[in-house]
Amino acid sequence: MPTSPDFKPTPVLTKRIPEDRAQRKTVWFDQYVATGGYKTLERVLSMQPGEITDQVKAAILRGRGGAGFPAGLKWSFLSPPDGGPRYLAINCDEAEPGTFKDRLLVDFDPHAVLEGIAIAAYACQMQTAYFFIRGEYHHQAKVFQKALEEAYANGIFGKQGLMRGASKFAVEVVLHRSAGAYICGEETALLEAIEGKRGWPRVKPPFPAIKGLFGRPTIINNVETLAAVVPIMEHGVEWWKKMGVESTLPGGMPSYGTKLMGVSGHVNKPNTYELELGIPLRMLVEKHCGGMRNGKKFKGAIAGGVSMGVLGTDQYDAPMDFDIGRKYDVLGLGTACPTIFDEDTDMVAVARNICRFFKAESCGQCTPCREGSGWLLKLITRIERGAGTTQDLDMLLEIAGSMGLTPGTTICGLADGNNWAVRTIVNKFRPEFERRVTPRFVPVYVSAAGR
Amino acid sequence: MAWPTKPSATMQVPRRAEPYATAQMKARWTADVLPKYATRLGALMPILHDIQHAYRHIPYQAQLEIAEFLGISPSDVLDTVSFYDEYTIEQRGVVTIGVCHSIACEQCACSSTKLLDCARERLGIGVGETTDDGQFTLIAMDCLGSCDTAPVALFNETLHESLTVEKLESLIVDARHVSPGGQH
Ligand SMILES: Cc1cc2nc3c(=O)[nH]c(=O)nc-3n(C[C@H](O)[C@H](O)[C@H](O)COP(=O)(O)O)c2cc1C
Ligand code: SF4
Ligand code: FES
Numbered sequence: 001m002p003t004s005p006d007f008k009p010t011p012v013l014t015k016r017i018p019e020d021r022a023q024r025k026t027v028w029f030d031q032y033v034a035t036g037g038y039k040t041l042e043r044v045l046s047m048q049p050g051e052i053t054d055q056v057k058a059a060i061l062r063g064r065g066g067a068g069f070p071a072g073l074k075w076s077f078l079s080p081p082d083g084g085p086r087y088l089a090i091n092c093d094e095a096e097p098g099t100f101k102d103r104l105l106v107d108f109d110p111h112a113v114l115e116g117i118a119i120a121a122y123a124c125q126m127q128t129a130y131f132f133i134r135g136e137y138h139h140q141a142k143v144f145q146k147a148l149e150e151a152y153a154n155g156i157f158g159k160q161g162l163m164r165g166a167s168k169f170a171v172e173v174v175l176h177r178s179a180g181a182y183i184c185g186e187e188t189a190l191l192e193a194i195e196g197k198r199g200w201p202r203v204k205p206p207f208p209a210i211k212g213l214f215g216r217p218t219i220i221n222n223v224e225t226l227a228a229v230v231p232i233m234e235h236g237v238e239w240w241k242k243m244g245v246e247s248t249l250p251g252g253m254p255s256y257g258t259k260l261m262g263v264s265g266h267v268n269k270p271n272t273y274e275l276e277l278g279i280p281l282r283m284l285v286e287k288h289c290g291g292m293r294n295g296k297k298f299k300g301a302i303a304g305g306v307s308m309g310v311l312g313t314d315q316y317d318a319p320m321d322f323d324i325g326r327k328y329d330v331l332g333l334g335t336a337c338p339t340i341f342d343e344d345t346d347m348v349a350v351a352r353n354i355c356r357f358f359k360a361e362s363c364g365q366c367t368p369c370r371e372g373s374g375w376l377l378k379l380i381t382r383i384e385r386g387a388g389t390t391q392d393l394d395m396l397l398e399i400a401g402s403m404g405l406t407p408g409t410t411i412c413g414l415a416d417g418n419n420w421a422v423r424t425i426v427n428k429f430r431p432e433f434e435r436r437v438t439p440r441f442v443p444v445y446v447s448a449a450g451r
Numbered sequence: 452m453a454w455p456t457k458p459s460a461t462m463q464v465p466r467r468a469e470p471y472a473t474a475q476m477k478a479r480w481t482a483d484v485l486p487k488y489a490t491r492l493g494a495l496m497p498i499l500h501d502i503q504h505a506y507r508h509i510p511y512q513a514q515l516e517i518a519e520f521l522g523i524s525p526s527d528v529l530d531t532v533s534f535y536d537e538y539t540i541e542q543r544g545v546v547t548i549g550v551c552h553s554i555a556c557e558q559c560a561c562s563s564t565k566l567l568d569c570a571r572e573r574l575g576i577g578v579g580e581t582t583d584d585g586q587f588t589l590i591a592m593d594c595l596g597s598c599d600t601a602p603v604a605l606f607n608e609t610l611h612e613s614l615t616v617e618k619l620e621s622l623i624v625d626a627r628h629v630s631p632g633g634q635h
Contacts, residue, residue, distance in 0.1 A: 085489065097553040097594035135500075135537045136549075136595055138608035174487045177500060180536030182593065196488070196495030197527075198534035214489040264555040264598035271599050306554060339555050339598065353554050357593055 007279040007287070010243065012231050012258045013224065014274040017108045021271070024108050026143055029150040032111040038156065038163070040234040041118050045167040052123035056229060059237045060256055064101075065091050065185075065222030066305065066334050067413075068322045070253070071229070075124050077209040079217050087218040088121050088129040089194065090226060093178060093185035095134050096305035097357060098339040101260035102223035104272045106133070106140045109227075110147035114173070116226035118162055119233060121171040124219055128172050130194050135179040145175050182361040186412045187220040188212075189363065200365050201412035224260055232257075245278030245321050255321035255333075265301070265340035266293045277336075278321045281311065285340060296342035300428065304334030306354045307417025309424030310347075311338075329427075331420040347429040348436055351422060352380045358418035369415035372403045376422055388437040397426055464511040471513035472520060476501060480520070491521045495531055499538050507631075508542040544581045544588035546626045548574075549605040552591040555598035561615050563602050567591060569616045573623050586627060 009019070016027045016035060032038070044052055057072025078086070090113075094102045105113050117129050131148075133141050151157055155164035157171050176194050178184050184193045188202035191213045212218025232240045244256040255277040261284065262272040268290030275284065281301060285291065292298055301311045303318075309330040311318055318328045325332035341350065359373040379396045382388045400423050402409060404416030426433055480501075484494045498517055502509050509532050518525040532538045548570060550556075552563040567589075571577060574587050581588040597603045600612035604619065606626060611618070 094596050095594060098555055098598055099594070100596045100598055103596045134596075135535075136592065136605065138605075139610065172487075176496065178535070179496060179500065179538055180592075181534065193496065194488075194493065195490065196492040196531060198530050214493070216489075262599060264601060265558065270601075302554065337598075339558075341558065345558060350554065350558065353552075353557050357553060360593065 007275055007283055009274065009288070010258045010276055011274055012243075013105065013112070013227050013260060014109075014272075016112070017104060019271065019273070026107065026147075027109050027111065028147070029111060029154055032109070037111055038115055040230050041115050041122075041156070042163050042166060044119055044233050045122060045163055049123050049125055052119065052233065055237055056123070056232060059232045059240045060254055061225065061228055061232060061240075062253070062255065062322055063222055064224035064228065064259065064335070066096065066307070066332070068253075068333060071221060071225050074209065074221075075120070075219060077207065078124055078219065079210055081125050085128060085214070085216050086124065086126040087213040087216060088117065088124070088126040089187070089190060089213060089218060089220045090117060090129060090131045090223055091185060091187065091190060091220055092131060092133040092137070092140075092223045093182075093190065094137070094223075094335075095182040095185050096307060096335055096337075097354075098262075098264060098302050099305050099335040099337040100262040100264070101272055101335060101337055103137065103140055104260065104262075105223055105227050106137070106144050110144050111151065112230060113144075113223055113227050114147060114151050114156065116229045117173060118156060118171060119229050120219070120221065120226055122162055122167060122169055125169065126219065127170065128174065130174050130176045130213070132176050132178060132184070132190050132194065134184075135177055141175060141177055148173055148175060181363075182357075183363045183412075183414060186414065189412070190220060191218065198363075200363050201414075203411055228257060243276045245276075245319065247321075247323050249323055249326055252323055252326075255323065259320070259336045261320065262335075262337035263289050263340065264337070266296060266342035266345070267291065267340050268293050272337075275320075278319045280317045280319050281338060282316045284320060284338070285316075289340075292340070292342055294342075296344065299341045299343045299345055300347065301341060302339040303328075303330040304332070304336045304338060305417075306339075306357065306421050307413075308332055308334035309420035310350075310428060312428035315428075330424060331416060347425055347432050348380070348384045351425045352377070352384050354421045354425075355380050355418070358414065358421070362414060362418075363412075366410040366412075366415065368403045368409040369418070372399050372415070373418055375399050376418065380422075383433065383436050386436060389440040390434070390437050391440050393426065393430075393433055393437055397423055400426075464515065466512050470516055471502060471506060471510065472516040476505075477520060492523050492527060494521060495523075495528065496535075499528075499532060499535075503538050506542070507545070508539045510540065510542075542581070542585070545586050545631050546607055546629050547588045547590060547605075548623070548626075549590045549592040549595075551593065551595045551597075551601070551603050551605075553594035553598075555594070556602040559601045561602055563591075565616055566602055566604065566614060566619050569619055570623065573620060586629075587623075 053075045061071045062068040161168045183189045184199040186201045189199035193199045208218040246254045264270045355377040359377045362369045362373045364370045400419045404419045514528040556563040
């Protein structure tokens with residue numbers, strides 16, 4: 001049971017990363033080891049791999065990449081080892097607009113990520129791990145490559161087995177740079193990209209845990225998810241479950257632990273903060289981000305990456321946990337990186353910007369997404385110019401609502417992001433949109449005969 | 452996502468005598484890249500990165516050379532080249548300026564719109580274009596994962612944060628002296 005959290009800063013993943021940007025420096029191997037690094041890996045190597053999965057499962061570590069799927073459960077779906085290769089793919093695509101959290105870990109504590117990778121690879125007996133990083137993260141790729149070389153030189157990875165042969169199980173880690181395509185953050189598009197193909201999401205099933213990379217069982221996890229495995233194995237499941245909040249939805253899954261929250265937009269101190277899940281957005285902004293910029297009023301926020309849609313003016317108190325989707329009519333917690341808007345923000349422009357993004361990034365595979373994203377952008381641009389009608393507004397909602405996995409018309413969740421972003425902005429800020437469009441009167445004729 | 456028109460079957464691929472995929476590159480790919488992937492096609496993205504980095508584009512001749520090296524069909528190479536924004540068939544300028552125009556950068560005090568206007572005016576080109584002297588390519592990019600220090604822009608591989616119009620102008624002035632292959 002979480003003790004009722006007071007939401008003080010809780011450096012778990014960020015214990016080696018100061019909040020003050022000016023003081024941040026990359027923690028290299030020696031310093032990482034001097035501060036207790038790789039001890040947890042060494043200890044867990046004496047455990048049975050299955051025991052580690054059980055603990056991660058018991059901790060209910062929910063995926064930090066957007067969907068919130070429990071990592072331990074995902075790991076337990078892997079088909080049993082058959083002697084052939086099994087893969088781990090680490091998702092560092094981080095291209096969801098408004099999101100900047102994995103970057104922090106890779107930039108400043110890359111070995112913490114590598115330790116998480118090693119533990120997961122051992123737990124699920126995966127011999128090769130691909131670290132998939134977006135092409136635009138040039139600096140981060142260099143930092144990660146250097147840390148990886150250090151880890152090899154110190155026998156963490158390599159042919160002799162993990163931790164200088166403490167375990168016979170050998171793991172290879174490969175850095176794979178993407179080349180500028182948001183869709184490759186989707187887990188099966190990511191696998192296609194590693195295979196050298198265009199990033200077209202695959203039709204599921206089969207799920208990657210059964211048939212993934214190069215046709216073999218594969219686990220895909222976000223960077224932050226894997227980094228969180230280390231403290232869970234270090235301090236134990238009970239310790240982890242003391243942080244965060246229970247779900248208040250019937251049959252809901254709890255939101256345990258801490259979460260990196262990159263706050264941007266109209267606040268005084270935009271930055272990446274680590275806090276317990278469940279912190280109300282208002283507290284996050286007022287207490288940690290120094291309040292709204294220029295003393296302006298809160299108008300709305302993107303919940304956690306543009307795909308999640310927006311929180312309205314009256315939803316400032318929404319707790320940042322995995323219940324948020326069902327309780328506050330957004331798609332979900334997403335990456336938990338909110339972008340905050342003040343009273344002066346033009347929500348029509350916000351919607352247009354988001355529609356432009358989705359149109360540019362749709363992979364083109366499914367008609368509702370490829371065509372729908374274009375129509376949405378056209379409609380919203382027309383409304384922004386002042387040339388729209390009330391009918392356009394309804395059409396906007398209708399098209400948006402027909403796109404995605406939820407209405408069952410597309411292969412992947414990119415279209416759902418477009419759907420939720422548009423519908424939540426229009427619904428929650430409808431008067432603003434109505435002021436921009438020309439009402440369209442439908443002539444009504446009343447028959448004189450009825451009198 | 453970008454889909455170029457397929458060159459017609461009768462198109463002559465422009466060729467130069469010297470190969471783009473040099474013996475040195477091929478040796479490195481054989482030693483360092485191929486062993487990391489279960490299939491030869493798997494090595495394609497790292498190889499394309501090398502070529503794009505070296506020549507600032509991936510001309511058709513290079514695509515044919517890569518296809519031959521990997522033993523895959525040229526259309527597979529074109530397919531991947533055309534899908535990813537970082538791979539270009541036309542040559543990019545010595546310095547590619549990528550201004551982020553996603554939500555946090557557009558909605559901040561010095562909005563990306565102002566930055567893009569400034570860059571367009573200073574360089575005399577539109578977004579997606581390259582200057583006649585081949586020095587600059589201007590592109591608008593989506594969220595660069597640095598929204599807390601918005602607005603931001605990439606000059607080749609270097610990220611510049613908390614930009615203002617004045618800062619961007621002086622970065623452009625400095626970048627005029629960057630030579631091909633020179634670091635920025
Ligand atoms: C369009 C789209 C983009 C995505 N982008 C990312 C991303 O950049 N990083 C990420 O970790 N997950 C991303 N995801 C979620 C992944 O598909 C997947 O759920 C996640 O990597 C699994 O890791 P986790 O369970 O540890 O969160 C994206 C999903 C979709 C549909
Ligand atoms: S939903 Fe959109 S991005 Fe996803 S597979 Fe279909 S077309 Fe591609
Ligand atoms: S919106 Fe520009 S860096 Fe995120």
